[in-house]
Amino acid sequence: MPSLIDIRRRVRSVKNTQQITKAMKMVSAAKLRKAQERAIAARPYATMLRQVLANVAEAAAQGSGDTEIKLLAVRPEKRILVVVMTADSGLAGGFNANLIKLAQRFVDDHKNAELSFELLGRKGRDYFRKRTKSITGEYTDLFRVVKYESAEKIADSIIGRFQRAEIDAVYLFSNEFKSVMAPTLNSTRLLPIELPKTASTIDYIYEQPPEELLGSLLPRYIKLVIYRALLESAAAEHAARMTAMEAATSNANDVIDSLTLLMNRVRQATITREIIEIVSGAAALD
Numbered sequence: 710m711p712s713l714i715d716i717r718r719r720v721r722s723v724k725n726t727q728q729i730t731k732a733m734k735m736v737s738a739a740k741l742r743k744a745q746e747r748a749i750a751a752r753p754y755a756t757m758l759r760q761v762l763a764n765v766a767e768a769a770a771q772g773s774g775d776t777e778i779k780l781l782a783v784r785p786e787k788r789i790l791v792v793v794m795t796a797d798s799g800l801a802g803g804f805n806a807n808l809i810k811l812a813q814r815f816v817d818d819h820k821n822a823e824l825s826f827e828l829l830g831r832k833g834r835d836y837f838r839k840r841t842k843s844i845t846g847e848y849t850d851l852f853r854v855v856k857y858e859s860a861e862k863i864a865d866s867i868i869g870r871f872q873r874a875e876i877d878a879v880y881l882f883s884n885e886f887k888s889v890m891a892p893t894l895n896s897t898r899l900l901p902i903e904l905p906k907t908a909s910t911i912d913y914i915y916e917q918p919p920e921e922l923l924g925s926l927l928p929r930y931i932k933l934v935i936y937r938a939l940l941e942s943a944a945a946e947h948a949a950r951m952t953a954m955e956a957a958t959s960n961a962n963d964v965i966d967s968l969t970l971l972m973n974r975v976r977q978a979t980i981t982r983e984i985i986e987i988v989s990g991a992a993a994l995d
Contacts, residue, residue: 712975720968727958737951748944751936751940761926762904762923763904769923780872788875789824789878790825790827791815791825791880792879793808793826794833795808795830797849797852801950804884807894808833809833825845831849834849845870851939859939860932863935867931868900868928878898879899880897881938882895884942885941886948892949895938897938899934
């Protein structure tokens with residue numbers, strides 16, 4: 710049976726850990742509010758841009774069709790670029806592990822293809838760096854302050870490689886913020902772009918040919934998808950960390966209660982033993 714000193718040390722250690730987890734929960738809760746507002750604010754613009762793309766694509770389909778749009782070129786998927794968006798740090802439950810498992814299943818299902826990786830976040834980078842050498846890009850510290858310039862830089866690199874036919878398809882794996890309890894794993898084919906089918910009944914007047922307008926809108930759409938994924942992932946990360954730290958704080962309470970009960974039992978046994986020794990000593994003197 711452990712001594713009272715050992716148990717008190719363990720209780721003190723667990724209480725110190727509990728203070729840390731409680732503080733991390735409060736920090737994540739404060740950051741979540743701002744990240745959630747930014748993620749939600751980006752959704753209407755993304756929805757509207759998809760609607761505009763659908764309208765322009767329908768008008769372009771009714772045109773001559775002489776202009777070739779490289780971002781719509783469908784080729785056999787022999788060379789695939791996998792973009793994995795994870796966090797830079799852990800202590801967020803299964804936030805990183807579940808996404809990495811999803812990306813790994815995709816890799817296992819496409820062993821016959823030539824895969825390359827663009828890794829956003831330290832956790833995904835550390836995982837795939839040990840398992841593959843086909844890493845064409847690494848990005849860290851993106852989620853401290855999510856900027857459109859970061860998404861633009863990543864998108865320009867991906868678009869350039871696809872237009873030069875260095876890759877045949879691009880798939881993005883990220884976490885999407887749905888609720889505080891759990892994020893939603895998201896797997897999206899970025900390139901070639903699959904145009905929305907539902908166009909509105911509004912009749913637009915185009916100053917330039919719809920094919921040219923569509924060609925200029927598609928790169929902006931890719932940049933927006935990556936930027937929105939960064940915002941959603943940042944919000945989902947803070948929500949997952951807040952939930953994980955809340956669970957850790959609750960578990961620490963259970964451990965403290967259990968150790969306190971054990972400490973009381975040890976102390977009671979020690980007192981009982983000492984009383985027996987005193988009584989036995991007094992009886993021996995008689």
